[in-house]
Amino acid sequence: xxxxxxxxxxxxxxxxxxxxxxxxxxxxxxxxxxxxxxxxxxxxxxxxxxxxxxxxxxxxxxxxxxxxxxxxxxxxxxxxxxxxxxxxxxxxxxxxxxxxxxxxxxxxxxxxxxxx
Numbered sequence: 247x248x249x250x251x252x253x254x255x256x257x258x259x260x261x262x263x264x265x266x267x268x269x270x271x272x273x274x275x276x277x278x279x280x281x282x283x284x285x286x287x288x289x290x291x292x293x294x295x296x297x298x299x300x301x302x303x304x305x306x307x308x309x310x311x312x313x314x315x316x317x318x319x320x321x322x323x324x325x326x327x328x329x330x331x332x333x334x335x336x337x338x339x340x341x342x343x344x345x346x347x348x349x350x351x352x353x354x355x356x357x358x359x360x361x362x
Contacts, residue, residue, distance in 0.1 A: 254296040260312075265326065266336040267291060281341040287322055291337065294324050300348070302357030310335075315357060321348050 250267040257265055269288060276282060287294070298314035310328035312335075315321060325339040343351070351357045 252292055252295060254292070256296055256298065260301075262312075262326075262335050264334065265295065266334050268336070272337055272340065275339060276341070279339065279341070281339070284320065284322060284340050284342055287318065287320075287340060290316075290318075291324065291340070294322065298324075298360060300352070300357040300359055302351065305356070313357065315343070315348065315351075321345060 250269065252265045252267055253263070257263070273285060273288060276285060276288075294316040295314060297316070299317045300313075300315035302313045302315075304311050304313055304325070307327065309330060312326040314324045314326065316324070320342040321344070323339075323341055323343050324337060325341075326335055327338040328335050348357075352359070
């Protein structure tokens with residue numbers, strides 16, 4: 247199991263100095279969770295966290311969590327969670343959201359658009 251440490255100015259600006267990506271486990275999770283259609287975007291994760299289009303938090307998750315959304319041909323949601331036992335943030339999932347789901351998230355203030 248190889249962990250990749252990701253850093254970006256955006257993450258630093260919101261108080262996350264390092265984000266852990268375990269690509270092997272993420273790919274397994276994506277296949278198991280029927281998100282295999284987004285496997286083509288795994289290598290774009292550094293770009294997604296450096297220049298997200300939307301940012302938000304899943305209120306159904308207890309503890310620290312973050313959702314970043316990047317618009318490509320698909321609307322991609324990158325779920326970031328905090329492991330309090332080990333004291334680090336990690337990428338928990340990557341999947342697509344429909345435009346209507348994204349609109350709903352925006353209207354309910356679950357995510358907000360980032361200005362460039």
